[in-house]
Amino acid sequence: MKCTKGASYERISKADVGDEDGVIRQGEDTAELAERRGIPLAGLLGEVDTYEVEQMSERAQREMRQRVERGLPPTGPRCFGYTADGAELVEDEAAEVKDCFHALLAGASLSGMAARLNERGILNRNGRPWSYNAIRGVLLNERYAGLRQYRGELYPGKWPVIVDEATWRAAKYVLEDESPAMSPGPGRRWLLSGIARCGVCDDGTTVTSGSRGGPKGTRGLTAPLYRCRRTKHLARGTEPIDLTVEEYVIRRLSRxxxxxxxxxxxxxxxxxxxxxxxxxxxxxxxxxxxxxxxxxxxxxxxxxxxxxxxxxxxxxxxxxxxxxxxxxxxxxxxxxxxxxxxxxxxxxxxxxxxxxxxxxxxxxxxxxxxxxxxxxxxxxxxxxxx
Incomplete structure (x- = not known):
């Protein structure tokens, strides 16, 4: 005979719970009853435990669903930009979050954003320096747009927003798009590395940055270069090239x-x-x-x-x-x-x-x-x- 979630379980679970030795007596009586009825004790206890776990899980899911429908903020670790309960903004942190969204959509790299926050002494919610992945996690977090994900669906929340939904979706698209034109690349040290093309190859191959030693007697000094990514047939000093490109940009955008x-x-x-x-x-x-x-x-x-x-x-x-x-x-x-x-x-x-x-x-x-x-x-x- 198998104990189910119905009457058998109910009859056994109510045995002598009011006695002075409640817990022990209940266990003894339950064991006696199980033995008289030919029910394996281990199986009975397993059924009871499973039922209790299922009940707890169902209650937790109902509570979660109710919080989602009421628009309450998620529980758990504090979200950077919000107070511990998630109901109010931490103004200086919220301003940093907004700046990161706008910087991403204006072409900034995640590594560059992390470096600038660290240089200014701005730490993440755990009091640690920012990293590429930490910045990415912030920009993908729908919570900043007043949204909450539950079972694959987005629901509106009633906490203060830091960016509008269009901005969050734009950032999400940029971060998840695999095309080079949209995905922000790693932080760079020079204006044209990874952007300018090698005119010798003339097939779309881009240049990378490098350096060469300075004149004799200038130990330790190096001159930055743009080099072809494939071979050594192109090596150009960065400074005059960067100035030429900057002049073009300023002239074009001043028209x-x-x-x-x-x-x-x-x-x-x-x-x-x-x-x-x-x-x-x-x-x-x-x-x-x-x-x-x-x-x-x-x-x-x-x-x-x-x-x-x-x-x-x-x-x-x-x-x-x-x-x-x-x-x-x-x-x-x-x-x-x-x-x-x-x-x-x-x-x-x-x-x-x-x-x-x-x-x-x-x-x-x-x-x-x-x-x-x-x-x-x-x-x-x-x-x-x-």
Whole structure:
């Protein structure tokens, strides 16, 4: 006979619980009753324990669901930017969180953001220095947009928000997109490393940064260089090249028509673009999974469907690229003095501006000690940036 969650369990569990030796007496009587009825004691106790665990789990799930529906903040470790109960903002931390979101969407790297916070002595919620992954975790956290995830669904919360939902979705898209144009790369030391192309290869190969020793008698001194990523056929000093590119950027963004490069970020549909991109990517994954698990699926039909969805996704991404471009360029385009605004940008922001405006190709310099030739730096405006 097996003890269930019904009457048998109820009869046994009520045995002599009011006696002075309650716990011991209850155990003895339960064992006696089980023995008389031929019920294995170990199985009985296992059933009772399982039932109690299930009851506790159900209660916890009900409580969690109620908190979600009431819009209460999650429990657990304190979230950076909020008080321990999650109901109020810690203003100085909230300001840092908001700055990180805006910096990401303006082209900053996660490593660069972490380094700047650490340099300023801003520690994370555990009192430790920031890391790449810690910054990424903050920017992916829907809680900052007043949202809470429960069983795969997002629910609105009633705690104060730090960024709006459109900003959070934009950050999430940038961080989860695998294309180089959207994903923020590692922190860099030089303006064009990983951006400028090698004019000798002339096939899209980018340059990396390096150095060479200084003149004799200057022990320990080195000169920074841009080198071809593949071979040693290109090695150019960074300083005159960077100045040439900076002059181009400032000149382009100082023109009266520079405002045409911006779009209205507050126009209706901004949030919908991010949501639509996520939905289309999800559909591609779902179709791919379904095709992989169906031996009778028609490959031609599958490819046609994927092609149509990817075309729609490309259109959405093109619109999002315009929004990204505006965030990257707005600080300079709207400044009274674009040159000063350029100098005030962090290096990763400057790199994002260059990558948004033009393709830079480095050609070999003149041999020997010939003067620098600006024509050896080929700057070609990207489509719509001329």
């Amino acid at each position: 009266p028509d520079a405002v045409d490069l911006l779009v209205d970020e507050t126009s209706p549909g901004t949030a919908e673009l991010w949501a639509k991109a996520v939905a289309l990517r999800s559909r591609i994954r779902s179709l791919t999974d379904a095709f992989a698990g169906d031996d009778d699926a028609d490959a031609a039909v599958f490819k046609a469907a994927i092609r149509r969805i990817k075309a729609r996704l490309a259109d959405v991404e093109a619109q999002m690229a315009c929004l990204q471009r505006a965030r990257i360029l707005v600080d300079i385009v709207t400044a009274e003095d674009p040159a000063e605004a350029w100098k005030d940008l962090t290096l990763d922001r400057q790199r994002a501006v260059v990558g948004t405006l033009a393709t830079v190709t480095l050609l070999p310099g003149r041999p020997g000690r010939a003067p620098f030739d600006p024509r050896s730096v080929r700057i070609e405006p990207l489509q719509g940036m001329g």
